[in-house]
Amino acid sequence: MAALLEINNLSIQFGGLRAVDDFHLTIEKGDLYGLIGPNGAGKTTVFNLLTGEYKPNEGVIRLEDRDITGLSTIEINKAGIARTFQNIRLFKQLTVLDNVKIGLHNQYEYSTAAAILRLPSYFKTEKQMNEKALELLSVFNLEDEADTISANLPYGKQRKLEIARAMATNPKLLLLDEPAAGMNPNETQELMDDIKYVRENFDMTILLIEHDMKLVAGICEKLTVLNFGRILTEGETKTVLADPEVIKAYLGG
Amino acid sequence: MKQVKSISRTSRDNIGTVLMIVAIYVLVQILNGAGLINNQMRGLLVPLCVYATMAVSLNLVVGILGELSLGHAGFMCVGAFASSFFSKLFAETMPVFPRFLLAILIGGIVAGIFGFLIGIPVLRLNGDYLAIVTLAFGEIIKNIMNVLYVGRDANGLHFSIKDQMALGMLPDGEMIINGPQGISGTPNDSNFTIGFLILLVATVIVLNLINSREGRAIMSIRDNHIAAGSVGIPITKYKMLAFTMSAVIAGCAGALYSHNLASLMATPARFGYNMSILFLVFVVLGGIGSTRGSIIAAIVLTLIPELLRFMNDYRMLIYSIVLIVMMIVNWNPKSRAWIQAHFGRKKNNEAGKEGR
Numbered sequence: 319m320a321a322l323l324e325i326n327n328l329s330i331q332f333g334g335l336r337a338v339d340d341f342h343l344t345i346e347k348g349d350l351y352g353l354i355g356p357n358g359a360g361k362t363t364v365f366n367l368l369t370g371e372y373k374p375n376e377g378v379i380r381l382e383d384r385d386i387t388g389l390s391t392i393e394i395n396k397a398g399i400a401r402t403f404q405n406i407r408l409f410k411q412l413t414v415l416d417n418v419k420i421g422l423h424n425q426y427e428y429s430t431a432a433a434i435l436r437l438p439s440y441f442k443t444e445k446q447m448n449e450k451a452l453e454l455l456s457v458f459n460l461e462d463e464a465d466t467i468s469a470n471l472p473y474g475k476q477r478k479l480e481i482a483r484a485m486a487t488n489p490k491l492l493l494l495d496e497p498a499a500g501m502n503p504n505e506t507q508e509l510m511d512d513i514k515y516v517r518e519n520f521d522m523t524i525l526l527i528e529h530d531m532k533l534v535a536g537i538c539e540k541l542t543v544l545n546f547g548r549i550l551t552e553g554e555t556k557t558v559l560a561d562p563e564v565i566k567a568y569l570g571g
Numbered sequence: 572m573k574q575v576k577s578i579s580r581t582s583r584d585n586i587g588t589v590l591m592i593v594a595i596y597v598l599v600q601i602l603n604g605a606g607l608i609n610n611q612m613r614g615l616l617v618p619l620c621v622y623a624t625m626a627v628s629l630n631l632v633v634g635i636l637g638e639l640s641l642g643h644a645g646f647m648c649v650g651a652f653a654s655s656f657f658s659k660l661f662a663e664t665m666p667v668f669p670r671f672l673l674a675i676l677i678g679g680i681v682a683g684i685f686g687f688l689i690g691i692p693v694l695r696l697n698g699d700y701l702a703i704v705t706l707a708f709g710e711i712i713k714n715i716m717n718v719l720y721v722g723r724d725a726n727g728l729h730f731s732i733k734d735q736m737a738l739g740m741l742p743d744g745e746m747i748i749n750g751p752q753g754i755s756g757t758p759n760d761s762n763f764t765i766g767f768l769i770l771l772v773a774t775v776i777v778l779n780l781i782n783s784r785e786g787r788a789i790m791s792i793r794d795n796h797i798a799a800g801s802v803g804i805p806i807t808k809y810k811m812l813a814f815t816m817s818a819v820i821a822g823c824a825g826a827l828y829s830h831n832l833a834s835l836m837a838t839p840a841r842f843g844y845n846m847s848i849l850f851l852v853f854v855v856l857g858g859i860g861s862t863r864g865s866i867i868a869a870i871v872l873t874l875i876p877e878l879l880r881f882m883n884d885y886r887m888l889i890y891s892i893v894l895i896v897m898m899i900v901n902w903n904p905k906s907r908a909w910i911q912a913h914f915g916r917k918k919n920n921e922a923g924k925e926g927r
Contacts, residue, residue, distance in 0.1 A: 369801060395803035403801075409794035411860075412787070413577045420791045421802045423784060430812070433783030434776050440783065447784070448575060465577040487802050 320383040322347045322523050323368075323491055328377030330367060337363045339547045341377070345491070350517055351525045352538030352555065356567055359544040361527045362404055365493050369401050370394040381491065396424060398490035402480040402497060404527075410469035414460060414479055417468050418451040421486025451486065457519075458482050458512055474505040478512065485516065492516070494526035498533050506530060510537055535559060543567065585778045588863040592774060595870070596767045615877055617831040620766025621647075621824045622873050626853035626865035627773050628820035633851065634860035635781055636813040637793030638694075639702035642709030643821055644846035646682040648837055650822025651829035652716055652748070654678030655757040658830065659747050660723070662758055671760040675769070675826040682822025685712075686815045694810040697796060701814075709847050716837035721748040753836035754829070761831035769827055770866070773820045777862055780816070789813045856897045868897065 321344045328341040338360045345351050353361050366372045368379060370391040379387045386397050400421075409417050426447050428439045455461040458478040463471060468479060477497055484492055497513070498506045510533055516522050528534050534541065535555060542552040545567045551558055558564060599616065602608050625647060632640045654674040661670055685708070693704045720731040724744030731737040735749065748754050780786045788809045791799040800806055829835045839845070853872060857864030875893055879886040900906050 371797075391800040392803050392805055395801060401801055403798065407795045407798035407801075409791045409798065411794055412790055415575060415577065416787055416790075419784075420787050420799070420804065423788055424803045426784065428784065430780070430783075430785055433785060434779045436779060443784070448578070452575070464575055465580075483798075483802060 320380075321345060322349075322382060323525070324378075324380040324383075325368075326378050328364070328367060328374050328379065330363065330372055330374050335547075337547050338367065338374075338544075341544075341547075341549060343542060345523060345525060347490075347523055348517075348521070349523055349525075350513070350537055350539055351523075352534045352541040353525060353527045353544065354529070354534060354541055355544035355550070360547040361544055362495055363547075364544070365401060365495055365527065368394075368493060369399055395487055395489075398488075399493065400484035400487045400489035400491075401493035402477070402484050402495055404495040404499065406473075406476050406480060408468045408476055408479060408483075410467070412468060413464065414455065414466050414468050414471065415448070415451050415464040417479055417483050418454055418486045419447050421483040422447050422450055425488060454482050454486055457485075457515065474501050474508075477501065478509070481512070481516070485520065485522075490523060492522050492524045494524060494528075496527050496529065498528060498530045506533055509533070513537060531559070581782055584863075585782065588778065588866070589771065589775060591863060592767070592771055592866065596763075599763065611877065615873065616763040617761050617766045617827065619870055619873050620763065620770050621828045621831075622850070622853065623866045623869040624766075624770045624773050624824040624827070625821060625850045626857065626869035627770070627777055627862055628817045628824065629850045630854045630857070630860070630862055630865040631777050631780075631813055631817040631820070633854050634862075634865070635777075635786070635793065636789050636810060636817075638810065638814070639699060640705040640814075640817070641702050641844070641847050641851070642705030642707070642712075643817075643850050644842045644844075645705065645709030645712040646686060646818045646821035647825035647828065647846075648709075648712050648716060648842035649685050650678030650682040650825025651835055651842075652754065652825075652837070653681035653822070654826035655754045655829040655835050656721070656747060658758050658760070659754060659756065662756075667758070667760060670758075671765070671830065674760070674830065675823050678826030678829075679819040679823040682825065683815050683819035686818025686821075687811065690811045690814045694814060695807055706844070706847075709842070709844060713837045713839065713842050716748075716753065716842075717751045719748050720746070720750050722746045751836065753834060755834035757830055757832065757835055759830060759833075761827050766827055769823055773823065774862060774866070776816075777820070781862075785809065785812065852894070856894065856901060858901045864901070871897075 323343065323345040325341060325343040328338060329336060330338050341364060353364060355361055363372065367374050370389050373388050377387065378385060381397055381399065384397065386394055389397065409420060426443050428443045432440045452461050452464060455464055458481065460475060460479060460482060463475065468476065471479060481494065481497065498509055501509060513524065514537060517524055538555050540553065541555050541558040543550040543558060543564050550563055550567055551561050603613070625643060629640060629643050632638055654677055657677045658670060658674045689704060689708055693701050718732045720735055720738055722729045722738045722740045722744050724741040726741065729738040729740055735746065788804045791804055792806050792809060796806055853869040854865050857868035876886055876890055879889050882889065
């Protein structure tokens with residue numbers, strides 16, 4: 319069976335800068351994979367390439383053997399990749415529940431006429447969406463905040479809500495961009511538990527970018543290390559983190 | 572199952588908005604029946620409905636979609652001319668009720684087509700392009716209407732953008748659109764009740780749209796279009812939906828407006844840039860995103876200049892002070908907190924908009 323995600327020879331150039339150069343990655347179904355590297359190494363650029371935000375100059379991205387290179391963000395999401403953002407991007411003026419329901423958008427449907435005329439299909443589908451959204455929120459202990467405007471959530475919960483919203487799109491692969499950034503150690507611990515829970519209970523494959531080495535060492539099984547847009551090393555977490563090259567890249571030695 | 576408070580609160584708010592419109596209608600009818608409304612005020616009733624409908628329409632673009640339209644008077648103009656043209660054509664051949672109903676629909680549809688055509692290139696872009704293009708559209712439409720000549724005689728319709736002579740009509744021909752003189756003699760079909768119904772229907776449509784799957788998608792684009800794309804919301808489609816729907820409503824308001832005028836001319840005072848800005852002022856002062864607020868602002872700001880007519884030169888001075896006071900009350904965090912504390916029906920914090 320083919321891998322869930324297969325990236326080969328991926329490159330993108332901004333002017334004279336090759337932000338990502340000859341990147342490759344293979345993720346099997348069920349993996350919890352980490353992408354690490356110093357600031358500016360090109361990690362988020364890889365995410366932006368994967369989700370169609372940027373179009374690569376070279377390379378092929380395959381999701382379950384389907385070539386998704388160059389598709390729009392919307393098509394890629396429908397194909398099964400969902401993401402969170404390094405700088406949180408919630409629908410700030412909307413409630414927590416509505417944020418998740420927007421994630422459910424493509425899985426439920428009723429016509430515009432049904433909405434405007436308030437036909438039975440509207441009420442039926444909305445009820446299903448509410449139930450599904452609350453179910454997802456309860457995974458992240460957010461169900462009590464369902465009525466809160468999302469901008470007013472504490473920081474840690476905003477990050478969790480982003481994950482819940484991404485999960486709502488029913489992805490095959492979940493990309494988390496620095497999920498623990500700005501969290502205190504307790505929140506990070508909670509987040510680690512949540513990520514593990516999601517992975518086990520939803521059978522989710524996860525690729526995450528993270529600087530928090532405790533989190534990376536704690537949950538990731540495999541790592542790829544980026545430096546200056548190129549792969550420095552890759553492999554099992556323990557071996558990679560012990561690699562003197564990696565330590566050197568991080569400490570700038 | 573856990574109860575979701577915000578949903579029942581929102582639907583309560585929406586019912587409140589609809590009840591408010593009905594209450595205003597009933598109140599005006601009672602006052603009118605008791606002879607307490609003078610002629611000048613009575614003449615203002617239909618324009619009030621027109622402006623309130625325009626405010627609802629523009630709020631959909633500015634408050635819900637988060638795009639700026641500076642040419643909404645242009646859509647109203649298109650709707651006004653299209654519907655008047657239709658009514659003139661069938662003035663003798665159709666009974667009043669179906670004719671006016673069709674005229675309103677035609678006004679809405681033609682304006683909607685223009686909205687759709689403008690949206691195709693512009694709504695693909697992010698940024699202020701819609702404001703620029705709609706601004707130009709409003710001015711262009713007004714000028715086209717001023718050079719458009721349409722006449723009808725035994726041979727059918729004649730069009731020209733030169734002058735009346737260029738139509739080459741038979742002597743018994745009748746002018747329908749006469750350049751700068753516009754359309755005169757549109758049947759006077761509008762009245763307050765029809766205006767009220769249009770406002771009511773527009774409000775219900777917009778509120779029901781906002782609180783649906785598609786409305787949430789539209790608001791997600793406003794709040795963060797990158798995140799909206801990342802969860803698979805087809806951004807251009809929903810921008811088009813909101814903008815076209817807003818243009819349709821503006822076109823219907825235009826039909827209502829033109830059937831209340833003896834002669835319809837595309838003058839700057841009626842369809843110019845200042846009108847578009849006035850509609851924007853309704854939306855901003857009503858609290859961007861709040862349909863109810865937009866309607867209230869439209870009514871208050873239309874009535875004030877008329878009620879203050881006895882003050883002559885000081886009229887606009889007072890008007891501007893009212894604008895400033897409304898802005899402060901609606902947008903100052905302290906005053907918002909005060910309103911929330913005393914009329915605690917608002918959402919549980921200042922980021923939420925009342926009643927949407």
